[in-house]
Amino acid sequence: SNRRWVNSNQLFVVFAIIFPAFTGMTAGVGLSGDLKKPGKSIPIGTTAATLTSFVVYFFIAYKLAASASSSQLLDNQLIMGDISLFGSIIVPLGLAASTFSSALGSIMVGPRTLQAIALDNSIPIQSANKWLSKLRKKDDEPVNSAVITCLIAFIFVAIGGVDVVAKIITMFFLVTYGSLCLISFLNHFGSSPSYRPSFKSKWYISLLGFLTAFWVMFQISLLYTLFAFVTMTLLYLYMDNYHKRRKGFAALFANTLFKLNRDLQIYLQKKKSSNTLKDDWRPSAICISKYTFKRDNALNLIDWISFKYxxxxxxHLIDGYYSKETVIQAEDEIKRLINNLNSSSNVYVDTIISPSTTSAIAQSIQIPGISGMENNMVIFEFEKNDPQDLNDIIDNFRMVNAGGFDVCILASSHKPIVYKNGIHIWVRSFDTENTNLMILLGFIILGHPNWKKANIKLFNICSEQEAESIRNQMNELVETGRLAITPKNIEVIIKDDSKTVKEIINNHSKDAGLTMLGFNISNFKNDNTELFEGYDEMGNILFVYSNDVKVIE
Structure with a gap:
């Protein structure tokens, strides 16, 4: 009746002090090298030790609670000797035996662990590895490692405060247990075929162990937790840098990410029939070019599109048939391409080997994009000063259009891009499909940091009678679509019969960072390339074809 809960805020402090007393159950792990069948003995021994310890500690706690009052437990740390049969003799002997066994266990386990680390060449100093891994010939005892272990123990003893030492030791025990649980979870979740443990556990138990260990660490002491994290991280990074060829956490995380990516893509595939996914349009663009290392306009464009939205x-297209030589060339060029990429780029780059651009496009557009979404946009590119690829682009456009893709054709210019001059979009009131797609693309491109000081300008060429109506339509489109386009950036141009449309566009957009123009299938009748000609004074031009109407919500 007089029992009460006191000093609850000191629970984790007490836990930190007594926790090292619970770690003896794992002593067998450190002696795995001396066991005949460690794969069988360690799980059974550790589990049995854990259960035995739990039962013993439970009955000790029960005995103390039943035979002593709260005040006696608080005032007399050796109350067990008073309430036990022959306690004055048994309890001191038990304390001595417990202390001696803990010390003996540490002396046996610690040196063997250090010797195993040195034998694995984990220490960056080879002479240290050689010295620490030596065994005494007559009994195979790691004497050198034992000397270093004792020196480390003496350093901690010199600190003086038992509570402080216990906290530090607890932190390193917990960070070790937490890391082991994390590694077990990642191996389980990553499903690596090289992970074949003799003793199988459940992934959620490993995850729970990892989260619990690190949660308890922060509850005990933020300072000690950060100290343990920093120390272990620095040691890992140093050794990982020294042993660059070894698989570390990177391999574990890679396997986990591969599996997670697969699961997400399968989930998206099953949800393709969902109207929610269909209506929420965003570009998933693919671009194939063999001119990657001659000009980067197309790569820049797809980088702008994929940066945020x-x-x-x-x-990168490699002309030729698939062979050993072209595979080696592809490996070299993908490394070069990745090295040339900006570190902030969100574009997935790869190579494709094919004897023709058409076959490369036909293969690539059938494969889902890196996000798991089906590709819905294809980007072509040609150089304005040397439009030799236009006929191929027109032929490939027909094939791509048959698959229901949106198409962008980039006319590349050597003229420097002045980003602050913004994006100019030339629209036509009767061309809703292309207009909406161009406006959405303009908004998406402005999400890239290069365009942070830019804006979108809309232009429409019409007769004087249509001017007022068209201006109202454009203002309404901007307002209802919540687009970052101000009325002053909407310009309705009265058509001048003395000038061609191309002359008007050249005059207004010659300094634009990027100009967008819409086109349709009829522009390609009889393989006519006139659509792309006559814009010599301008910079990059993006010709846009929308396969269907994009709703600006």
Missing amino acids: GFGTYL
């Missing part, structure tokens, strides 16, 4: 895949 969209997804982009860029394939």
Whole structure:
């Protein structure tokens, strides 16, 4: 009746002090090298030790609670000797035996652990590895490692405060247990075929162990937790840098991410029929170019699109048939391409080997993009000063259009891009499909840091009678779509019969960072390339074709 809960705020402090007394159950792990069948003995021994310890500690706690009052437990740390049969003799002997066994266990386990680390060449100093890994010939005892272990123990003893030492030791025990649980979880979740443990556990138990260990660490002491984290992280980074060829956490995380990515893509595939996914349009663009190392305009464009709102895949085309030589060339060029990429780029880059651009496009557009979404946009590119690829682009456009893709054709210019001059979009009131797609693309491109000081300008060429109506339509589109386009950036141009449309566009957009123009299938009748000609004074031009209407919500 007089029992009460006191000093609850000191619970984790007490836990930190007594925790090292619970770690003896794992002593067998450190002696795995001396066991005949460690894969069988360690799980059974550790589990049995854990259960035995739990039962013993439970009955000790029960005995103390039943036979002593709260005040006696608080005032007399050796109350067990008073309430036990022959306690004055048994309890001191038990304390001595417990202390001696703990010390003996540490002396046996610690040196063997250090010797195993040195034998694995984990210490960056080879002479240290050689010295610490030596065993005494007559009994195979790691004497050198034992000397270093004792020196470390003496350093901690010199600190003086038992509570402080216990906290530090608890932190390193917990960070070790937590790391082991994390490694077990990642191996379980990553499903690596090289992970074949003799004793199988459940992934959620490993995850729970990891989260619990690190949660308890922060509850005990933020300072000691950060100290343990920093120390272990620095040691890992140093050794990982020294042993660059070894698989570390990177391999574990890679396997986990591969599996997670697979699961997400399968989930998205099953949800394709969902109207929610269909209506929420965003570009998933793919671009194939063999001119990657001659000009980077197409790569820059797909980088702008995929930086924040969209997804982009860029394939560097290697002309030729698949062979050992072209595979080696592909490996070299993908490394070069990745090294040339900006560190902030979100474009997925790869190579594709094919004897023709058409076959490369036909293969690539059938494969889902890196995000798991089906590709819905194809980007072509040609150089304005040397439009030799235009006929191929027109032929490939027909094939891509048959698959229901949106198409962007970039006319590349050597003229420097002045980002602050913004994006100019030339629209037509009757061309809703292309207009909406161009406006959405303009908004998406402005999400890239290069365009942070830019804005979108809308232009429409019409007769004087249509001017007022068209201006109202454009203002309404901007307002209802919540687009970052101000009325002053909407310009309705009265058509001048003395000037061609191309002359008007050249005059207004010659300094634009990027100009967008819409086109349709009829522009390609009889393989006519006139659509792309006559813009010599301008910089990059993006010709846009929308396969269907994009709703600006």
